[in-house]
Amino acid sequence: MAGQKMDAGLDILDVQIVDKDGRMSGVVDDLDFSWDEETGAPYVSSILSGPEALGTRLGGRIGLWMASVHARLHDREDPGPAKISIGVVKKISNHVEITVSREDLDISRSPDWARDTIISKIPGADRAVE
Amino acid sequence: MKKLIEITLGILTAIGGFVDIGDLVANAESGARFKMALAWVVVVGVIGICLFAEMAGRVAAVSQRPVFSLVRERLGAKVALANLGASFFINFLTLAAEIAGVALALELASSVNYLLWIPLVAFAVWLVIWRVRFSTMEKVFGLLGLCLLVFAVALWRFGPDWGALLSNAAHPTVPSGEGHPTYFYFAIALFGAAMTPYEVFFFSSGAIEEKWTKKDLVVERMNVYIGFPLGGLLSLALMALCSVILAPRGITVSTLSQATLPTVVVMGKLGLAVLLVGIFAATFGAALETGFSAGYTVAQYLGWQWGKFVRPKEAPRFHLVVLVSIIMGAFLVLTTIDPIKVTEYSIVLAAAALPLTYFPILVVANDPSYMGEHVNGRVTNALASIYLGILLIVSVATIPLMILTKAGS
Amino acid sequence: MRLSDLLHSEVYDQDGVSVGHVHDVRLVRDGPVIGSFGATFSIDGLIVGKGSFGSRLGFDRAAMKGPWVLKALFNRLHASSRFVPWDFVAAVEERKILISRAAKELHEPKALDLNGREEA
Numbered sequence: 001m002a003g004q005k006m007d008a009g010l011d012i013l014d015v016q017i018v019d020k021d022g023r024m025s026g027v028v029d030d031l032d033f034s035w036d037e038e039t040g041a042p043y044v045s046s047i048l049s050g051p052e053a054l055g056t057r058l059g060g061r062i063g064l065w066m067a068s069v070h071a072r073l074h075d076r077e078d079p080g081p082a083k084i085s086i087g088v089v090k091k092i093s094n095h096v097e098i099t100v101s102r103e104d105l106d107i108s109r110s111p112d113w114a115r116d117t118i119i120s121k122i123p124g125a126d127r128a129v130e
Numbered sequence: 131m132k133k134l135i136e137i138t139l140g141i142l143t144a145i146g147g148f149v150d151i152g153d154l155v156a157n158a159e160s161g162a163r164f165k166m167a168l169a170w171v172v173v174v175g176v177i178g179i180c181l182f183a184e185m186a187g188r189v190a191a192v193s194q195r196p197v198f199s200l201v202r203e204r205l206g207a208k209v210a211l212a213n214l215g216a217s218f219f220i221n222f223l224t225l226a227a228e229i230a231g232v233a234l235a236l237e238l239a240s241s242v243n244y245l246l247w248i249p250l251v252a253f254a255v256w257l258v259i260w261r262v263r264f265s266t267m268e269k270v271f272g273l274l275g276l277c278l279l280v281f282a283v284a285l286w287r288f289g290p291d292w293g294a295l296l297s298n299a300a301h302p303t304v305p306s307g308e309g310h311p312t313y314f315y316f317a318i319a320l321f322g323a324a325m326t327p328y329e330v331f332f333f334s335s336g337a338i339e340e341k342w343t344k345k346d347l348v349v350e351r352m353n354v355y356i357g358f359p360l361g362g363l364l365s366l367a368l369m370a371l372c373s374v375i376l377a378p379r380g381i382t383v384s385t386l387s388q389a390t391l392p393t394v395v396v397m398g399k400l401g402l403a404v405l406l407v408g409i410f411a412a413t414f415g416a417a418l419e420t421g422f423s424a425g426y427t428v429a430q431y432l433g434w435q436w437g438k439f440v441r442p443k444e445a446p447r448f449h450l451v452v453l454v455s456i457i458m459g460a461f462l463v464l465t466t467i468d469p470i471k472v473t474e475y476s477i478v479l480a481a482a483a484l485p486l487t488y489f490p491i492l493v494v495a496n497d498p499s500y501m502g503e504h505v506n507g508r509v510t511n512a513l514a515s516i517y518l519g520i521l522l523i524v525s526v527a528t529i530p531l532m533i534l535t536k537a538g539s
Numbered sequence: 540m541r542l543s544d545l546l547h548s549e550v551y552d553q554d555g556v557s558v559g560h561v562h563d564v565r566l567v568r569d570g571p572v573i574g575s576f577g578a579t580f581s582i583d584g585l586i587v588g589k590g591s592f593g594s595r596l597g598f599d600r601a602a603m604k605g606p607w608v609l610k611a612l613f614n615r616l617h618a619s620s621r622f623v624p625w626d627f628v629a630a631v632e633e634r635k636i637l638i639s640r641a642a643k644e645l646h647e648p649k650a651l652d653l654n655g656r657e658e659a
Contacts (some may be wrong), residue, residue: 007586024433057207086576125441493597499600
């Protein structure tokens with residue numbers, strides 16, 4: 001494992017994230033780097049996912065709109081992007097697999113409006129068809 | 131028999147793609163106006179969709195990645211967003227038109243105005259997506275759609291001069307009174323209909339809904355190589371039927387009921403009854419395909435949970451996108467906008483956006499980090515490279531031709 | 540700093556000559572240990588080139604063979620690509636990266652195999 005190399009844009013950016021139960025939990029919208037205090041080299045500290053990260057990356061009017069949606073969903077003034085620590089990543093392949101449940105992620109910190117207001121009110125929302 | 135049932139995903143995808151409301155009219159119209167001079171386009175289209183649907187299905191089975199995830203991974207967030215915008219818009223127009231198409235089939239059967247059927251049809255489409263098992267849905271609408279084989283039966287009963295039909299198809303000439311730009315505009319419309327991108331969105335996501343893996347690659351190929359040629363065969367049968375019955379009488383086609391005319395002439399009331407069941411199933415199938423695709427594309431771009439293999443509560447945003455698309459689609463066609471015009475435009479616009487969807491499929495199907503030993507072979511790659519060239523030419527030529535011919539009128 | 544701050548930035552050498560834009564960031568797994576992931580990835584260097592499709596497609600993966608038309612096309616497009624070891628980076632500014640060497644000291648990036656090793 002040590003010394004293994006990969007190209008961030010090709011191999012991890014825009015890849016689907018899957019939680020410990022195999023549920024889809026967003027896309028790698030960006031990576032966040034921290035600086036090693038001894039060597040001064042930047043290292044990957046977390047994965048950014050969600051409208052703030054994607055909006056910032058896209059830029060322009062659509063990007064701004066996405067970021068504003070993100071801000072409106074939160075109580076705090078400047079919530080910052082949703083982060084997933086690289087420490088909970090299990091494997092990076094065709095998917096990024098993580099060792100926690102998606103409910104415990106930053107991207108789930110605001111209530112799920114689509115689920116709570118609409119979908120869960122429709123009869124049958126809680127039943128799988130198979 | 132069990133193996134035969136397993137190919138219903140391919141059949142539903144192809145029938146919904148090839149003989150939906152817009153294609154029924156476009157195929158009938160091209161037969162009535164150009165006889166078999168455009169038959170070669172259907173053949174080219176069938177080979178193209180077989181190539182790329184097979185790749186998309188194989189990638190889904192091997193790496194569990196559906197098409198719009200590949201689009202995002204390979205084209206990056208920005209270009210993929212542009213593709214999402216275009217694909218979602220075209221898909222939405224088609225969804226709206228198919229809802230109206232089901233309603234038109236019901237109008238032909240019941241003489242109750244189609245506008246009154248629209249809310250009911252929209253509700254039924256949503257209910258099937260919400261409650262019916264994916265595999266049940268495939269079987270019911272895929273197999274009922276086979277009623278459209280009545281086109282082939284009618285053609286055979288009519289007993290045309292097969293040699294003349296074949297030679298007309300093999301030596302295409304533009305009939306006097308029709309210009310070359312109009313001919314090529316129709317060619318693009320037929321090609322776009324054959325390769326319309328919602329087929330691969332639906333087929334590859336359906337492969338994951340059906341939990342296909344590497345072990346199912348034989349079934350995957352059977353689905354493609356039986357389903358899409360069957361769809362193409364139905365298109366050709368309708369085209370031929372109109373070329374031998376309508377073209378000599380100078381009747382052109384612009385409505386669904388006119389497209390049913392030749393079958394009624396040959397097969398009578400019983401033929402019409404079977405045909406209406408087929409049209410109902412094909413348009414309903416296409417409405418399901420586009421309804422699902424609305425949710426699949428958005429959810430896959432943003433990484434949301436999607437699919438019928440989880441409880442709706444687990445995939446709330448996916449289901450919300452589907453629900454809102456169906457409601458908006460129903461409202462669009464309730465404005466009495468001509469649904470056939472809507473699909474004709476959407477097919478041609480789709481042709482302009484095709485490379486953005488098919489290019490990433492080709493790239494990933496060659497990438498061993500996704501596919502391992504199941505990467506494309508040489509023959510597939512050679513053919514796919516040629517098709518990529520065709521797709522690029524078509525996408526550049528589409529909009530100018532549309533303006534030049536005033537959309538084929 | 541985010542990955543997107545580096546991607547697409549223009550890179551200038553010590554004489555202020557443009558080397559191209561950042562097409563990708565090569566990572567190497569030798570960073571500090573974080574959680575159960577273990578040693579994280581740190582930046583190995585930048586893959587810089589002229590002219591780009593917007594994102595990389597994988598044709599410069601060693602194991603990716605076809606289709607030959609596309610492979611040939613992208614090999615040609617990427618023939619002028621250069622690898623900038625992170626040690627050479629002097630400053631990261633807004634959409635602009637300055638390096639402390641001359642452009643002609645840079646070499647082509649090495650292709651990675653499927654196990655994440657550079658080809659000799």
